[in-house]
Amino acid sequence: MSIQIKNICCIGAGYVGGPTMSVIADKCPALTVNVVDINEDRINSWNNEDLENLPIFEPGLSAIIKKCRGRNLFFSTKIEENVACADIVFISVNTPTKKKGLGAGQASDLKWVEACARQVAKFAKNHTIVVEKSTLPVKTAEVIKKILESSHTLLKGDQKKSFDVLSNPEFLAEGTAIRDLEEPDRVLIGGDNEEAILALSSIYREWVPEEKILHTNVWSSELAKITSNAFLAQRISSINSIAALCESTGANISEVARAIGSDKRIGSKFLDAGPGFGGSCFKKDILNLVYLSSFFGLPEVANYWESVVKLNNWHQNRISKLIVQKLFGTITAKKICILGFAFKANTNDTRESSAIKICRDLIEEGANLFIHDPKVKPRQIESDLSKKNLNIDDEFEGQLNYREGNWFYSYNIYEAVKGADAIVVF
Numbered sequence: 001m002s003i004q005i006k007n008i009c010c011i012g013a014g015y016v017g018g019p020t021m022s023v024i025a026d027k028c029p030a031l032t033v034n035v036v037d038i039n040e041d042r043i044n045s046w047n048n049e050d051l052e053n054l055p056i057f058e059p060g061l062s063a064i065i066k067k068c069r070g071r072n073l074f075f076s077t078k079i080e081e082n083v084a085c086a087d088i089v090f091i092s093v094n095t096p097t098k099k100k101g102l103g104a105g106q107a108s109d110l111k112w113v114e115a116c117a118r119q120v121a122k123f124a125k126n127h128t129i130v131v132e133k134s135t136l137p138v139k140t141a142e143v144i145k146k147i148l149e150s151s152h153t154l155l156k157g158d159q160k161k162s163f164d165v166l167s168n169p170e171f172l173a174e175g176t177a178i179r180d181l182e183e184p185d186r187v188l189i190g191g192d193n194e195e196a197i198l199a200l201s202s203i204y205r206e207w208v209p210e211e212k213i214l215h216t217n218v219w220s221s222e223l224a225k226i227t228s229n230a231f232l233a234q235r236i237s238s239i240n241s242i243a244a245l246c247e248s249t250g251a252n253i254s255e256v257a258r259a260i261g262s263d264k265r266i267g268s269k270f271l272d273a274g275p276g277f278g279g280s281c282f283k284k285d286i287l288n289l290v291y292l293s294s295f296f297g298l299p300e301v302a303n304y305w306e307s308v309v310k311l312n313n314w315h316q317n318r319i320s321k322l323i324v325q326k327l328f329g330t331i332t333a334k335k336i337c338i339l340g341f342a343f344k345a346n347t348n349d350t351r352e353s354s355a356i357k358i359c360r361d362l363i364e365e366g367a368n369l370f371i372h373d374p375k376v377k378p379r380q381i382e383s384d385l386s387k388k389n390l391n392i393d394d395e396f397e398g399q400l401n402y403r404e405g406n407w408f409y410s411y412n413i414y415e416a417v418k419g420a421d422a423i424v425v426f
């Protein structure tokens with residue numbers, strides 16, 4: 001008997017959960033999609049009448065929210081009641097790298113996933129399909145399964161709760177999330193229960209051609225996601241390493257990139273030299289791969305992937321040094337304009353942005369930074385740089401030469417650029 005899906009609940013209204021559920025609601029008007037989060041401020045922003053104030057900026061997102069919110073797409077903090085009525089629960093919570101304890105600096109911190117699985121175990125009724133949407137280390141599905149199975153499974157009248165766990169990683173790229181969700185290269189579903197897999201596939205089949213929906217075992221699906229990100233990041237480290245060689249040899253990195261990218265076997269994507277990769281996933285996923293490889297006794301594999309992250313760190317340091325060098329060896333009290341602070345274009349996400357490391361170095365060297373990014377709020381930059389934004393006024397502007405090691409938020413790009421000794425474009 002096939003499993004019928006009517007109600008979806010997504011736990012976590014972040015960069016993955018918000019856009020993914022919006023597109024599902026848009027493409028499947030017969031389904032009810034509830035997105036829940038413990039962060040009340042975030043939920044209030046998702047429900048804000050003014051679509052300019054959504055917590056996430058993605059091209060095309062506000063138009064979908066306008067169409068679907070209140071129709072079949074709802075944002076709330078009511079976790080219990082929405083899990084209870086869901087046929088399928090997506091887990092889209094944060095999984096940052098562990099800061100302390102076993103695997104610190106490499107393994108993902110699974111405390112939010114575990115808390116989430118416990119909530120599902122407690123509140124779910126009847127049969128529920130639980131889907132890992134967050135990027136997770138291989139074998140997390142097993143942990144989730146154990147937590148669900150160890151829950152008190154008896155409901156009133158001897159009726160049992162039951163669960164299927166599937167892995168369905170999200171491949172969207174921030175900045176093009178809506179397009180990626182609407183026209184994915186593939187949808188990956190990992191699991192061992194055919195009925196559950198078909199039930200989840202039936203959602204995607206509303207708009208994704210069947211041949212693009214790949215079924216695998218759960219471990220392949222988990223590993224494919226982190227490997228995809230590792231391969232993409234590796235291309236960025238590779239081209240940035242060649243950029244350094246170009247600077248020393250007189251070759252031109254754009255010409256080299258165009259020449260090698262014309263080879264069909266290599267392809268032209270992800271070959272732009274830049275300030276190094278950022279974002280919440282690339283570094284975290286590679287470090288996960290490093291941790292897994294070491295754990296399974298494969299130090300050569302671990303070292304290979306770790307070098308991709310090391311090169312990225314080295315490259316970011318190199319950029320700060322290059323700026324100091326180009327400005328005659330000193331940037332003390334000089335005005336440097338920073339255009340863009342998010343980790344890439346068309347997003348307001350600053351997690352692991354190269355701009356953070358580079359701006360910190362420049363402030364440390366004594367520069368006065370004027371940062372302009374229309375999508376990132378000053379308080380976010382304050383928190384990333386662990387330094388307060390100085391408000392500039394006319395009187396102060398004349399004294400800029402006597403100040404050093406500050407940063408200013410520029411709402412206006414012209415003000416940011418005016419009189420700058422250097423402009424850094426991220």
Ligand code: ADP
Pocket residue numbers: 011012013014015016017036037038039042079092093094095112115116119134135280
């Ligand atoms: P991602 O980029 O993976 O989407 P985010 O940090 O943007 O990550 O979003 C994750 C969201 O998950 C956050 O808004 C956070 O408040 C939410 N969250 C974390 N744990 C829970 C939980 N147990 N129940 C509900 N929401 C949670």
